Amino acid sequence: MTRFGPVITAMVTPFDAEGAIDLEGAAELAEWLVGQGNDALVVTGSTGEASVLTDDEQVEVWRAVRAAVAVPVIAGSGTNDTAHAAGLTAQAAKAGLDGVLVVTPYYNRPPQAGIEAHFRAVAAATDLPVVLYDIPIRSSRKIGHEILVRLAAEVPNIVGLKDAAGNPAETARTVADTPEDFYVYSGDDAMTLPMMAVGAVGVISVAAHWAAPEMSAMIEAFERGDHTKAAEINVALLESYDFESGDLTPNPIPAKAMLRALGRPAGQCRLPIGPAPVGLEQRALDVLGVLRG
Numbered sequence: 001m002t003r004f005g006p007v008i009t010a011m012v013t014p015f016d017a018e019g020a021i022d023l024e025g026a027a028e029l030a031e032w033l034v035g036q037g038n039d040a041l042v043v044t045g046s047t048g049e050a051s052v053l054t055d056d057e058q059v060e061v062w063r064a065v066r067a068a069v070a071v072p073v074i075a076g077s078g079t080n081d082t083a084h085a086a087g088l089t090a091q092a093a094k095a096g097l098d099g100v101l102v103v104t105p106y107y108n109r110p111p112q113a114g115i116e117a118h119f120r121a122v123a124a125a126t127d128l129p130v131v132l133y134d135i136p137i138r139s140s141r142k143i144g145h146e147i148l149v150r151l152a153a154e155v156p157n158i159v160g161l162k163d164a165a166g167n168p169a170e171t172a173r174t175v176a177d178t179p180e181d182f183y184v185y186s187g188d189d190a191m192t193l194p195m196m197a198v199g200a201v202g203v204i205s206v207a208a209h210w211a212a213p214e215m216s217a218m219i220e221a222f223e224r225g226d227h228t229k230a231a232e233i234n235v236a237l238l239e240s241y242d243f244e245s246g247d248l249t250p251n252p253i254p255a256k257a258m259l260r261a262l263g264r265p266a267g268q269c270r271l272p273i274g275p276a277p278v279g280l281e282q283r284a285l286d287v288l289g290v291l292r293g
Contacts (some may be wrong), residue, residue, distance in 0.1 A: 003048070003049070003072070003099075003129065003159070003183075003188055003192060004039065004072045004074065004098070004160075004183075004202075005039025005040050005071070005072070005202065005217065006015075006039060006042040006202030006203070007037065007038055007039050007202055007203060007205060007206065007208055007212055007215045007216050008039060008040040008041065008042055008074070008185070008188065008200060008202065008203065008204045008208070009038045009040075009041055009042070009049055009204075009205055009206075009208040009209055009212065010028065010039065010042045010046070010076075010274060011026075011029065011033065011041050011042060011045075011046065011047065011065070011158070011205055011209075012029070012047055012204065012209070012252045012255050012256050012259065012266055013026065013043070013044060013048040013049050013053065013061055013066075014026050014029055014050070014163030014265035014267050015251045015265050015266075015267035015269075016269065019267070019268075019269070019270055021057050021060060021061065022066040022265055022267060023051075023061065024062075024064075024265075024267025025067075025080045025266075025267075026043075026061050026064045026065055026265070027064045027065060027067065028068075028110045028264075028265050028267045029266070030043075030064075030065045030068045030069045030260070031068050031069060031074075033208075033209065033212070034069050034070075034071050034098075036137045036208075036210075036212040036213065037212040037213050037216050037236060038071065038208055038212045039071060039072075039202075039235065040072040040073070040210050041065060041069065041071065041072075041073050042074045042075075042076055042133055043061055043065050043073060043075060043076065043187065044058045044061055044062065044075060044077075044192040044249070045101055045103075045107075045133075046074030046076070046103070046135075046138065047252045047255065048061070048180060048252075049174055049252065049269060049270060049273070049281040050076050052270040052271070052272075052273075053061050053090075055088055055233065057093055058077075058088065058175070059087060059091055060072075060077070061215050062075050062092065062095040062096075062097055063095050063096070065213045065241060066095060066096045066097060072098035072099065073096075073097050073098055074097065074098060074099040074100060074101050074131065075089075075092040075095070075097045075099075075100045075101065076100075076101045076103070077089040077091075077092055077100045077101070077102060077105035077122075077200050077212050078101065078105075078107045078122065078132075078133060079103075079105075080105040080107050080108050081097055081105075082105070082117070082118045082121050083123065083209075084099035085102065085105075085118070085122045086121050086122050086124070086125035086145055087124050087125070088267070089102065089125045089126050089128075089130075090125045092126060092128055092156075093126055093127065093128050098127065098128070098129070098173065099128050099129040099134050100122075100126060100128055100129075100130055100131070101131045101162060101204075102119065102122050102123075102130055102133060102233055103135065104132075104133065104134055104135065104136075104137060104139040104141050104142075104143055105118050105136060105139065105141070106139040106140065106141075106275050107139075107140070109140055110141065112144045112147050113154065114120075114125065114209055115141060115143060115144070115147060115152065115243060116147045116150070117279060119132060119151055119155070119158065119252055119277055120151070120155060123155050123157055126157070127157060129157055129159040129160070130155075130157050130159065131159065131160040131161065131185070132148070132156045132158060132160070132161050132162070132189065133159060133161075133162040133163055133164070134148075134162065134163055134164060134165050134187070134237040135162075135164040135187060135225065136164075136165055137166075139197060139199075139291055143176065145170065145173060145177070145183070145230075148161065148174060148178070148267075149174075149177045149178055150171075152178040152182040153178070155250060158182075159181070159182060159183065160182060160184065160185060161174065161182070161183075161184045161185065162185040162204045163184050163185065163186060163187050163195065163208050164183050164185075164186075164188050165187075166188060166191060168191065168195055168197070168198050168250075169198075170184045171184060171198050171199070172198035172199060173196050175199030175200070176199075182202045183200050183201045183202075184199060184201065184202045185200060185201060185203055186203040186204070186205075187201070187204055188238070188277070189203060189205050189215075189237070189241050189244065190238075190241040191240060192205075192215070192218070192219070192234075193222065193230060193231070193234045194202035196219065196222050196223075196230075197255055198275045202219060203215060203240055203243070206238065206244045206245070206251055206252070206255050207241065208242040209235060209258060209259060210240070210257045210258050210259075210288060211240050211253075211260065211291060212259070214233055214236060214237055214291065215237070217233055218230050218233040218234055219238070221233060236290075236291055237291065239287045239291065240287055243283065247275065249277065250271060250282060252273075252281070253273060253275075254276075254278050254280065254284065256268065256269060256276065257276045257280040257281050257283070257284045258281075258284040258287070258288070259283075260281055261281040261282075261284040261285050261288075262280050262288075
């Protein structure tokens with residue numbers, strides 16, 4: 001068993017009709033997600049629209065969610081400014097959180113030496129477990145394999161990786177070359193089953209906003225050796241994978257539309273992502289109908 005469990009939702013940040021943080025809604029949503037079977041929550045990550053939240057807003061969300069649920073709560077505390085990320089990360093422990101998720105510095109396009117130094121500096125700012133987040137499509141930089149292996153071996157509180165690089169062969173190398181207690185999570189729902197096959201322990205998920213039972217069942221089936229059942233569940237999830245992000249409706253627009261369709265706190269996205277196109281809530285219900293039959 002990993003320290004955070006196999007199914008973790010990267011939770012949206014609910015806003016009210018005026019675009020302000022809905023703290024009561026965040027607490028309510030967190031409770032509901034745990035009731036749906038999520039083992040832990042990531043708050044104010046990319047799905048939580050961290051890039052359009054102030055530091056004070058992020059901490060408020062952390063505290064509201066921490067007070068609402070008993071499962072592990074992980075702060076998305078990474079930015080592309082090392083000093084800023086370290087300072088924000090240091091606040092996560094004070095808010096009572098259980099870990100931090102730290103993304104590769106985006107936009108700056110740092111060299112590998114800079115990426116390594118960044119992660120070491122942020123990890124040094126906290127005693128909490130640190131999960132690195134490798135998502136080249138957003139950051140424009142891949143964490144180099146040698147850097148990742150060295151960080152896993154040498155920095156005691158760097159304990160895992162959210163791998164959204166989309167390369168299971170590389171994930172297999174990561175699992176093979178890092179310590180046994182370094183855990184790799186799929187950072188892309190559609191890659192979860194292939195990544196489980198090469199040693200991932202679970203998923204940090206968008207679709208688990210509405211499909212946590214299915215994600216859990218798929219992972220459990222795979223782990224008990226029922227690969228046929230796992231594959232069947234994965235097929236049932238394909239529409240959800242397709243729905244959760246796209247060029248016209250990037251994440252988290254679809255997840256928020258699904259939550260609105262289900263009557264859960266969400267609101268619209270802040271600019272520059274902005275509101276959902278008309279009809280997306282009905283599309284969300286159609287996707288749910290496919291999933292649940």
